Amino acid sequence: MPSKSVGAEYIKGxxxxxxxxxxxxxxxxxxxxxxxxINGIAMGLATYFVLILSSVVVSSIKKLIPSQVRIASYIxxxxxxxxxxxxxxxxxxxxxxxxxxxxxxxxxxxCIILGRQEAFSSKNSVGRSLVDALGMSTGFILALxxxxxxxxxxxxxxxxxxxxxxxxxxxxxxxxxxxxxxITLGILLAVALVIESETKKxxx
Amino acid sequence: MxxxxxxxxxxxxxxxxxxxxxxxxxxxxxSKKIDSAFSMGLAVTFVMTITAVVSWMINHWILIPYNLDxxxxxxxxxxxxALVQLVEMFIRKIxxxxxxxxxxxxxxxxxxxxxxGLALLAALKDYGFAKTVVFGVGxxxxxxxxxxxxxxxxxxxxxxxxxxxxxxxxxxLIIAGIIALAxxxxxxxxx
Numbered sequence: 001m002p003s004k005s006v007g008a009e010y011i012k013g014x015x016x017x018x019x020x021x022x023x024x025x026x027x028x029x030x031x032x033x034x035x036x037x038i039n040g041i042a043m044g045l046a047t048y049f050v051l052i053l054s055s056v057v058v059s060s061i062k063k064l065i066p067s068q069v070r071i072a073s074y075i076x077x078x079x080x081x082x083x084x085x086x087x088x089x090x091x092x093x094x095x096x097x098x099x100x101x102x103x104x105x106x107x108x109x110x111c112i113i114l115g116r117q118e119a120f121s122s123k124n125s126v127g128r129s130l131v132d133a134l135g136m137s138t139g140f141i142l143a144l145x146x147x148x149x150x151x152x153x154x155x156x157x158x159x160x161x162x163x164x165x166x167x168x169x170x171x172x173x174x175x176x177x178x179x180x181x182x183i184t185l186g187i188l189l190a191v192a193l194v195i196e197s198e199t200k201k202x203x204x
Numbered sequence: 205m206x207x208x209x210x211x212x213x214x215x216x217x218x219x220x221x222x223x224x225x226x227x228x229x230x231x232x233x234x235s236k237k238i239d240s241a242f243s244m245g246l247a248v249t250f251v252m253t254i255t256a257v258v259s260w261m262i263n264h265w266i267l268i269p270y271n272l273d274x275x276x277x278x279x280x281x282x283x284x285x286a287l288v289q290l291v292e293m294f295i296r297k298i299x300x301x302x303x304x305x306x307x308x309x310x311x312x313x314x315x316x317x318x319x320x321g322l323a324l325l326a327a328l329k330d331y332g333f334a335k336t337v338v339f340g341v342g343x344x345x346x347x348x349x350x351x352x353x354x355x356x357x358x359x360x361x362x363x364x365x366x367x368x369x370x371x372x373x374x375x376x377l378i379i380a381g382i383i384a385l386a387x388x389x390x391x392x393x394x395x
Contacts, residue, residue: 024373027232028317032225072285079278087274102324105277109317111229178222179385186377190369197369 006131013135019112020143021192026112030143031181033103037160040148042096044141046089046104050081051113051140055133059121074117075108082108112140150184151175207338214342217391220318221350222384224325227318231351232376234309241355245348247306249341251284251291251313252322256340258283259323260333280323288313318347353383 004012019025026047033043057077058065065073086104089097097104107113116136121129152158155175157165174180220226227248234244259280267273292310296303313319322343326336357379366375 024232027228028225031228072282075281075285076278079281083274083277086277102321102328105324106226106317106321108277108281109320174385177385177388178225179381179388181225182377182381182384186370186374186381189377190367190374193369193374 006128009128009131010135010138013132013137013139014142015139017136018139018143018192019115019136020140021189022196023112023115024189025115026110026140027185028106029103029110030140030147031178031185033100034144034148034151034181035155035176036099037145037148037152038096039100040144041141042089042093042100043103044137044144046085047107047110047113047140048137049085050078050107051116051137052130052133053081054078054113055116055121055129056126058117059124059126059129062122065122070122071114071118074114078113078117079108112136147181147184147188150188151180155180207334210335211338211342212393214339215346215349216387217393219346219350219387220321220343221347222380222387224321226321227316227347230309230312230316231347231354231380232373235351235354235376236358238352238355238359240309241351242348243305244309245344245351247309247313248316248318248347249344251288251310251319252344252347253337253340254287254291255284255319255323256326256336258287260326260331260336263327264333276324276327280320280327284319284323318343350383354380357383 013019015022017023020027020030029043029047033039054074054077058074082105085107086097089100089104116133120132124132149159152160153164154172157163157169157171172180175184214220218224221228221231230244230248235241262279262283263273263276267275267279288310292303295306295310322340326339331339354376358376361375361379370378
């Protein structure tokens with residue numbers, strides 16, 4: 001693996017290898033919890049916590065895990081941290097935990113997390129894996145924030161519960177419905193591709 | 205009657221893909237051809253039904269009596285992983301043609317969040333045994349319906365002139381949005 005500077009390792013998660021816009025990973029949570037910004041933030045932070053701790057643990061015990069059972073071992077490690085996150089949310093933020101329903105426990109099958117363990121933490125040092133996990137989860141939070149802001153502002157005229165649109169604004173109910181999630185994400189993916197190809201053109 | 209309502213609701217109203225956003229990865233990945241979409245749907249329905257039964261038993265016979273319900277996440281995911289392996293071996297022995305048809309889709313199901321979602325949702329809603337089974341079968345059929353519809357549209361799409369940046373996942377998501385919009389028409393049907 002070509003060694004990158006620590007900064008580049010972090011930055012790549014934000015755009016170049018953004019888990020959502022570039023790698024199409026973690027689509028279920030990104031569509032399901034972005035009907036309000038607060039849900040998006042809660043989901044992002046929970047994933048942040050799980051991804052970082054799992055990456056640190058996996059990269060520090062990578063030599064102890066036999067390769068035949070590595071996936072099962074990663075899943076147990078991830079599931080442990082997801083349980084902690086789930087219990088923590090239920091204890092300290094019951095309303096958010098309730099509105100996110102099964103989606104916090106479902107972080108365990110979020111392909112971003114398992115994907116990073118398999119593709120990165122199992123081959124790199126603890127420090128590097130930590131930076132990689134930080135970058136990837138920041139990229140994931142960014143994607144959640146963009147999508148949930150668009151959906152909440154257009155769908156309810158509010159941002160984090162505060163009114164931002166004037167009285168003239170009629171909320172677009174479709175943005176809160178599942179259909180709005182699919183269509184907005186589809187358009188965002190196209191926008192990401194256009195930006196990418198434009199920057200490539202400019203570089204050449 | 206209650207069971208019938210639950211069954212129809214699981215297929216049409218609270219469709220796993222279009223309402224709960226579960227199983228999006230196979231929904232986008234395996235929906236290019238109707239045949240393979242149908243096989244994937246069958247495999248998911250099959251595993252979902254068994255998962256519903258086994259996860260109910262574990263939850264009600266082991267976890268709840270011993271106050272271990274905080275172990276739900278860990279035990280469900282392990283059970284699903286083991287179950288998919290078992291089902292795969294079982295089908296290979298019992299029915300080679302079915303094994304051929306399901307092929308690579310079986311192992312992929314382990315990481316399908318629809319299966320885990322089913323186990324968690326059934327536990328969360330506190331369904332009894334019969335309801336859990338009906339919920340499992342209905343959700344699996346709902347998934348099959350959604351993925352086959354999607355594949356039908358995508359086969360036609362090959363002939364359409366899609367703008368360059370929307371090709372692939374972009375247009376697939378927008379189509380999914382339109383299907384989801386059509387499915388909201390069912391939402392008044394059952395309360």
